[in-house]
Amino acid sequence: MLNTGVSGQQMAPDGLEPVRILLNTWLIPPGTRQLEDRFNDFLHLREVSGEHGPLLREFRDDLRAGMGARGWPDERINTWIDRCGIRVTVEGGQVAFRHTGTPVGEMMTAVLHAIQLGHWRRLKACPGCHWVFYDHSKSGSKRWCQVAKTDGPTGRACGTLDKSRRHRARQMLTVPAVPVRPPDVRPDFTALEPDTTWPQ
Incomplete structure (x- = not known):
């Protein structure tokens, strides 16, 4: 079954949610x-x-491959603009994007609209589980899908898991070394025994 979203806090605005x-x-x-x-x-x-499935899957995989710290490269966006036959029009004093009516074209126009509004850079993939979420934080610097499990047994807590891993790593580095007891070495008194080879 398709999970359409874990919470409203991760949903994207306008047409970007699909x-x-x-x-x-x-x-x-x-x-x-x-x-x-x-x-x-x-x-x-x-x-x-x-009939639209193969192209839509390719579009999804290309978006997935391009999601990262630097976002989707311009050349990929321009390629899909051409493939979807998207053209820019002005309607009622506003810029609009028109396409051939395919599902991919609809998705691509939503991406372009999000870029225009500055929303696209807030759509991110969690580095832990790769779940895609929309960053609603004021600074736009959110990295993880969730810090704590707030959505029941299927909720994500990649932020907490990463914090725990880093905490354990720091502990391993700061554990004091256990002193090693030196071996029990007894003095060798054989060197003090009389020399029986002394000349008579």
């Missing part, structure tokens, strides 16, 4: 930590016809 849901069809559940691909569930939930 993109986040699509990205999270490739996931590593916190319970098993085994990779799962739920792309077909997404197609069924969104009632996407099978």
